[in-house]
Amino acid sequence: NAGVTQTPKFQVLKTGQSMTLQCAQDMNHEYMSWYRQDPGMGLRLIHYSVGAGITDQGEVPNGYNVSRSTTEDFPLRLLSAAPSQTSVYFCASSRTESSTNEKLFFGSGTQLSVL
């Protein structure tokens, strides 16, 4: 089983460039989300989606866009990259939004550096 697949694994951008981080899951999960992981901090939620066509902001949404046109895919777009967006990005999914009854499946991450 592929689970949650993220691409690319590594990316270097220049300030002002745009790019899209890809995330796909093959488990027919309703809930998908994007986190960023910074040194000394826990994971912080950027955006999430509870189903195709439905997205909402998390704790740190500024500078990022998402869309959910299919159940499987949840791309994260950086509109104009800034050095503050240097981080490791994780996509995660679960069958439903419930954290009590479901577990989150994480991708292996994208390490992004913005120069």
Added chain:
Amino acid sequence: GNSVTQMEGPVTLSEEAFLTINCTYTATGYPSLFWYVQYPGEGLQLLLKATKADDKGSNKGFEATYRKETTSFHLEKGSVQVSDSAVYFCALSSGSARQLTFGSGTQLTVLP
């Protein structure tokens, strides 16, 4: 708001040593508590969870007990192995995945 505080790392142990990683939390209501593990080069995986006070979560020799009176969820293992080397995250949620709050993580290295 909700918050999770984990012991600072890194933690270095010899194989077969006893492990404790402290986790305390602040939350309203009755959150569910989780431990996630991140092995090198991989995403996080759920290690164990507890959904109500006095529940004990366990998996792969790891245990943690939901202590409401001390607002704690310490992770323990009686005898660690080199393969347990990873970053461990304590987390809580009030019911929705979007409400998951993670601690800052504790790096564990086990030496042979």
